[in-house]
Amino acid sequence: MRGRSRSRRRSRVTLLPEIEVLRKDLEKDVVNKRIKDVTVRSATIVSRHRNRPEFVKALTGHKIQALGRRGTYLVFDLDDDAALVVRLGSQGTLSRETASQSLGRHTQVAATFTNGGALHVVDPAKDGELFVVSRTGLADLTELTPAGIDPLTDTFTWPSFSQELRRRNAPLRGVLKDETFIVGLGDVYADEILWAAGLSGKRLSAELSSQEFRRLYRGVQEVLQEAVKQGGTDEPVDYADDDEYESGGFIKVYGKEGLACPRCRQPIRKDADDDGSDAFFCGNCQT
Ligand SMILES: [Zn+2]
Known part of the structure; x- marks a missing residue:
């Protein structure tokens, strides 16, 4: 069992099938939930925002309408033309928790929902990223359009x-x-x-x-x-x-x-x- 918890998720969630499995699994649970409180432990993970309060403000109160994927990025469609983009770290994952669950050692961001439950962003290597943009602004983010084939969604002959x-x-x-x-x-x-x-x-x-x-x-x-x-x-x-x-x-x-x-x-x-x-x-x- 040596090392099991330390490296349990090493190098796997950035693999395409793993991201798709996570997306499908989470979708059922988070769609139609409204974000109540957001905690951000490290400013690095939300570095596209000026500071942590700006990210928290941009996310709080929104309802999740859909959970999609662009390449290996997860995109939460929010109400009022907003979107939360999540790029998981090399050892990272998203974990469903109860609202009262305290933050684990590697949890960098946590969001609770108004009708119960929470979502924790676990990022042991601290190389993941989250940001909120307008949904119309998603089209300008070239990193969300993979250069290569997405073999799970693209049709290629x-x-x-x-x-x-x-x-x-x-x-x-x-x-x-x-x-x-x-x-x-x-x-x-x-x-x-x-x-x-x-x-x-x-x-x-x-x-x-x-x-x-x-x-x-x-x-x-x-x-x-x-x-x-x-x-x-x-x-x-x-x-x-x-x-x-x-x-x-x-x-x-x-x-x-x-x-x-x-x-x-x-x-x-x-x-x-x-x-x-x-x-x-x-x-x-x-x-
Ligand atoms: Zn053989």
Whole structure:
């Protein structure tokens, strides 16, 4: 159990399926709630505002009308043409609490609702961000329009997908992790998609056959849809320290070095990728 609570959520909530799972989960609870009191512990997390009172004033009293997502940003539509934008920190999450629940050690912002309950912004790495803007002003925020494909909402065809891979001509794993190509896959989903497609992450993206492009395209969709369906990579442990990655059964290779490949039973391998991250793969059936 060592390290479980310390790094329970490390590197996962900025992954696209995890954000979408959180959004769907919270939506039921927060829509139609009116914000009563707001507490902000650190000014850094609301640094787009002049100071903490300005943020508190901008948020207090508003009713939440919808909870949407733009790439990996969560956007709460509020009444009176306002919106609360939340970018979770690298280890952050949003947690539903009772109104009387005291703030946890890593809670940076808390909002209570007039009809009971509260929402806490947990941000252990202190690299998240919240701000209130006018809903019409959202269109001017370029960071909310991801440069890459949002594979959960955008429709993209396999010919356009393969055209972009051909144009980039770089090792596949790096291309999949590039946010200007696809949003929010990270190491975990890049490795899972490559396994699903039976492709080595070292292959150059321009050199795939049309059948391989199609396999990769299908892999992106199948892995992400399954991740959302299964509730994301729930309950991972300290995988950065001991490479153990307990998670939903849909994780086939990530963090599973030495275990049998679910397809061919050969041991899963781990190698340092060019960017220094650990790549998990089956050297036998990923070619
Ligand atoms: Zn295999």
